[in-house]
Amino acid sequence: MKSHNEMSVTQLDEQLRQTPFHPRQQALNVRDDWTVWNGFKFANSYYDAEYEYFCIRNSCATYDICPMQKYYISGKDAEAMLNRMVTRDVAKLNVDRVTYCCWCTDEGRMIDDGAIFRLGPDSFMLTCGSPCVAWFKKSAFGFSDVTITDMSDNIAALSFQGPTSCEVLKKMGLDGIETLKPFGIMHFPFNGDDSKTLMVSRTGFTGDLGYELWIAPELALDLWDTLYSAGEDYNIHPYGEVATNMARLEAGFIMPGLEFNEALKTVHFQYDHTPFQLSLGWLVDFKKPHFNGRKALLKEKQQGPEYTLIKLDIEGNKSAEEAYLYNNKKCDTHIGYITSTMWSPIVKANIALAMIETKYLKGDIWAEIYYTKELRHHHIVMKCTVVKKPFWTPERAKITPPLKY
Structure with missing residues (x-):
């Protein structure tokens, strides 16, 4: 038997799963x-990552989130179990929100x-983003009426x-979609058929106006075709992982594997992170x-985190990757x-997320940057300015109903 390293690209490709939307994306x-992503063949880019990014910012675009893990948690103890597991108060969450x-x-x-x-x-x-069913089942121990069902393969999501x-969804026939507020949920009969349900949430990972569409896998291609037909006059286009990373960084969103390591996957002690280190104390x-983690987190809140994730505007335009x-x-x-770092086309600035020792937050911050120009290696040190708010937060992402185009 061949080792993993000896397998051809074709053999490795054959071992990857394909999402329900893959036939359209392949073309x-x-x-x-x-x-x-989670064993699925997943688009890094389709045509040009920057073009896909501008589709997100200037028109509309789709991103396959089928590989995302999806779990149904139900029963009379479901709320209590989740409240025991997560740091936020689930009891405050209303239905269809x-x-x-x-x-932790x-x-x-x-x-x-x-x-x-x-x-x-x-x-x-x-x-x-990652499989967590084992942890969820451990968290359900002691609760008599709670059922955890892995629905990752039973829901297609775009x-x-x-x-x-929003204009495309209205053209698609989703009556009343313009009334959906951020972080809200609505249900629609798909293509007018009451036996087929399309769930729409006003959520996303781009910081822009956007929605997520949830449907049965066997209806995925019909959803794609219907959506793309409605969006034809709006320059609808798919986007991949590179454009996603650009948009989420402008919005100041964190990404596992970049801003934080998942605690159950790290080997070295404290190479993982806490919510306070990631500037997510508002979630606790x-x-x-x-x-879970209440005692340790309360102590950290009182003492202050050793490190803090911050947003930076870096002088110049040279990438500060891994600086x-x-x-x-x-x-x-x-x-x-x-x-994480990039030159932001919309902010027109060299932006970054950075982990810094908290005790140095009030002082000067300089980035040591190495870059290559015409095969010559260069080294510069550039001044950084801490940014308090997300780099880009358009009003259109918040208002209801959204602006008409």
């Missing part, structure tokens, strides 16, 4: 540029972040983002009853590192 991926959340180990180290959809008084859907996305509700941060231009003391 549009002119660069044949793919990556892997969505909330961002995270869950008893040491307060973050396992993952995700979204909780409240579908009914005793029924929820929790979505996250993220639909951009300023014209100490007013509710006990939850070290220092407290002066001489680079005397190493105080942190860049986690």
Whole structure:
């Protein structure tokens, strides 16, 4: 038997799963540029990553989120179980609403972040980037009436983002979609058939106006065709992982594997992170009853986190990827590192997320940047300015009804 390294690209490709939308995406991926997410063949880009990014910002675009993990959690103890597991107070979440959340180990180290959809008084859907069913079942221990069902393969999901996305959904026949508020949920008969349900949430990972569409896998291609037919006059286009990473960074959203390591996957002690280190302290509700990691997180809140994730505007336009941060231009003391960075086309700035030792937050911050120009290696040290708010937060992402285009 051949080892993993000896397998051909074709053999590896055959072992990857395909999402229900893959036939349409395969035809549009002119660069044949793919990556892997949870064992699925997943588009890195289709035509040009920057073009796809501008589709998100100027028109509308789709992103396949089928590989995302989806779990139904139901029963009379479902709310209590989730409240015991996550740091946010689930009891405050109304039916047909969505909330961002995270869950931690008893040491307060973050396992993952995700979204909780409240579908009914005793029924929820929790979505996250990595498989977590084992942790959820452990968290359900001691609760007599709670059922956890992995629905990852039973729900096809498509993220639909951009300023014209609402207009396309209206053209698609989703009456009343313009009344849906951010983090809200609506249900529609698909193509007028009451036996087929399309769930739409006003959620996304781009910081722009956008929605996520949830449907049975056997209806996925019909959904794609209907959506693309309605969006033909609005320059609808698919986008991949590269454009996603650009848009989410402008919005100041964190990404696992870049801003944080999932606590159950790390080997080195404290190479994982806490919500307070990731500037997610607003997700931790100490007013509710006990939850995983409460004692450790309360101690950290009182003492302050050792590191803090911050947003930076870096002078110049050279990429600060994997750059070290220092407290002066001489680079005397190493105080942190860049986690994600890019030249933002819409902000017109060299932006970054960075992890820094909290005690240095009030002082100067300098980035040591290495770059290559015409095969020559160069080294510069550039001043950084801390940015408090997201780099880009358009009003159109918040208002209801959305602007007409």
